[in-house]
Amino acid sequence: MNRYAAGLCGAALALAALSGPAAAQISDDVVRIGVLTDLSGPYADSGGRGSVVAAEMAARDFGGAVKGKPVEIVSADHQNKPDVASSIARRWYDVDRVDAIVDLPVTAIALAVQAVSKEKHRTVMITAAATSDLTAKTCSPTSSHWTDDTHALTAGTARAVFERGGRSWYFITVDHAFGHALQKEATAVVESLGGRVVGTSRHPINTADYSSFLLQAQSSGSDVVAFASVGDDFTKAIKQANEFGLTQGQQTLTGFLVYVTDIKGLGLPVAHGLTFSSAFYWDQSDASRAFAKRFQERTGAMPTKNQALIYTAVTHYLKAIDRAGTDEAAAANRAMREMPVAFFDRPATLRADGRLLYDPTLYRVKTEAASKGPWDLYEAVRTIPQGEAFLPMNPACAAGQNG
Template identity: 50%
Template sequence: MKLSAIAAATLTAAIAAPASAEISDGKVKIGILNDQSGVYADFGGKWSFEAAKMAAEDFGGKVLDAPIEIVTADHQNKPDIASNIARQWYDREQVDSIMELTTSSVALAVQGLSKSKKKINLVTGAATTELTGKQCSPYGFHWAYDTHALAVGTGGALVSQGGDSWYFLTADYAFGYSLEEQTGQFVKSKGGEVKGAVRHPLATTDYSSFLLQAQSSGAKVIGLANAGLDTANSIKQAAEFGIVAGGQRLAALLFTLAEVHGLGLDAAQGLSLTESFYWDRDDQSREFAERFFERTGRMPNMIHAGTYSGVLQYLKAIEKAGTDATEPVAKAMHEMPVDDVFARNAKVGANGRLISDVYLMEVKKPEESTRAWDYYKVLATVPGAEAYIDPSKSGCDLVGQ
């Protein structure tokens, strides 16, 4: 297990400064736990760690006169490894909160552990709606996106723009099934048709037979219900088969700016996708993105910006509560509006779901891009209240208490 840590404030100043009596262990320690070596390494990875450090620094390096420390580890997309790291962090290393948590199985495992330990966790990297549904936690929060928002944004909104027949190419595990099912429901609810689906193994390298089945379906839209390198490789091979050139559209149901950059506009052009953040949205997002670029050499996607927002909101909640004790901080996080570079005029539902706008994007053609990372055209804005499940209908037993 490899762990790395940085103090968000200067070490000597942190040692010298007396910590608030209301801060446990004399510091606030946040863990960023995600995939840093596998298929989701660009999706979040070490870049989310940098975003978390930015948030701590922008907050001033201290909260209630106590230093802020950020630590990170690679869970390798394995729930058992993630749970072991989380338990060690909580029991031995005085970590107060764990965030990011790419991969739904990992996020559910760590949220369950955090609930039993009465610790706050905040998910930006995983998609499952179960985090704020039947497996919700009074100390669990879900930022950035989920499968429902992706389905509404890419499925429902795209049908409204003429993409009314779909065929799915789906990763053969729970995340893929959920994404296919929810998107299919929204396609049908908008009057569209689902012509079928084919499933592929996680992290396969040859998508040719699956893509040929999708191509022969005649569907206007081929929905890629996968993520990370699976999606990138699907798109790359689809370009080789001339699928988009032949008149069909590709819809990446979980794909971000980081993966578009890795793939390149030649292969990704015309792709439809949903994100809850775009760096070139306005002056505030551009200012944040340029600072992020100076540190990382890349522009942030919704996971990176969402992690920044989540860390910032957690620190604000500690400040409001006057303590880092879990119960009052969780209460403050539920009560406080979220208004920052990631989400504007957003709120946290009773189930822990951040309700903020999402955007249906189309990847530009190479000749339409005016500079590096200028990759998206915004086709539609989906209000948060439409993008996310109404907390009262989420299945979370905390709602209404």
Template identity: 55%
Template structure:
């Protein structure tokens, strides 16, 4: 009799487990400086991945939850602890702002939970502070510094001044770019740091103007980049012969600026809606639902979510270790372009250097980029042999 009751309880437990949803958490900036490039659009991208996958996995429905982490590491950490410990979230994606991503990664490593980081860019996520449960989809600070810097130095931009966001991403970007500038034969004559969400770049731009540098590099993102470019025009930096370089410029930034201000900017992108038939088809669906073309952050959130779901299906479980192993063994599909996941969690794919068109060249809304050259993954991303990731070295 006891054995019969035990069988009934086990069957009931299995049935309950079968209907328990698989949960994906989108940790986004929904109201701050990065809300336009990710925000509710990132949540939509994750939901589209779930829909395209079929809405269920392992016989369980898939649920997407989201939260605004306010760009604060402590707020973000508290959210993911609640998600992991109480709400049954299996994987977290998006995660803009490098300091936030590093804090969340620490929690996820402790809880042995998967992060699919599609927004934050610091190389530390797969370097000294790496986690065996993190897959880094966003093009990182090393990748973004390579193509743009080399092209600008070779075109005569030998002297540089940095206006850098004062958080982990900005510092990492400036460091990587400085090394690339020196290797290409250029020099860095100075730089300033600013807090995120800055509304007045006047003093920073005056310092850049006074430096005499030929190139003013913006190692910031989102509304900070947009504001800096607008105010640089007001202060006459481009008119005075200084070139502006935005290391992380999204298509939504260009859309907000307009081609009069953005014309000539060099932009390194992993994703552009007009790259091929697959990007055009998916982007049209996204545009119809969101009202804007997708940024690379939103596209990466879609791809990261889809790759995780495929690995869950292949592994037959949502447990982090077998799923992560499957993700690293499986090839990635970057809208028809092949890629891979390295053992440190770095996703490898080719990037493209673009230049922003002028109005006369553009054929219509969102037709903003001219491809300059491809940047192979081997050239863009930090080589594995230079990694300080403990579990890779061990």
């Protein structure tokens, strides 16, 4: 080999070293994770300060550092406004050197921040917003969706309730895109199984009086009254359903996006018998109980599924950085998709499109007589196989094809 060729060879090796594992590094010498949540509005109980605590616990349990570099958790209140959330995400990425954003309740906010993260080539882990579009349509190689999406919330639940005798359905639906999506996907399952929808009532966000809707549902004679809403809309409707005697009758009441804090706030005399599916319940395993005990010591409440998924997602992200040797978004997300997910003893994996796959559980709220403590609220009815719960992957959303 002549001297010129040897020089070219040496240069090539140097470039390879810079672009390969030897160049792997932590940007800014800090792994900075932003919890973008609702700290003061209707989702503050299911997310809020508890979301920040869950992220902090994950960082601390990981040792507070990865590859010798510290892990820092920052947080902000998006005020349930997509423009505010987008502005915070841009500032975090451009100025504050945030490497990843997690949480994101509200569909419009999650979609907005997902778009910013794709543009800025940063990691986003969505643990609260539920629309299945986050992987079915607007997927990204650096985005992952951890919570049970609108398809899982409805398809698995609707099938399970149908199989337990729920052949005819009446929907009380919040009149916006999220409520419409829940009803549409649940209806498709019910009708595909031979059931039918006998009626629908739609109401605006923040409705105060549900009496006319509940009376229509009661008089419909349906087997199931399904509430396609979330947060205050859901809990107010359930409270009034109890006042009208629906919880004492023959109809099965089912929700779709339900948090343990909702049930705790309603109380067992009101919520007992309510049926829904969930990715997480604090009492599902030894691992979940151990985490919940520590979380309760810090917050005074048991973790919601959103908060538990934040702990899971942040832990998995830090493991991926450790494996990849870098917090560069593409490399870290490839590693995230290659490793099994530690999900409180429940088998779970991240699909190539970023969809977390697992087997949700159908739960029913306990009666007061069956409950053994203030947070002993759910009983498991059956496991929902992931094949029933989640949509097949859109081939265009395989990692690297929608980047």
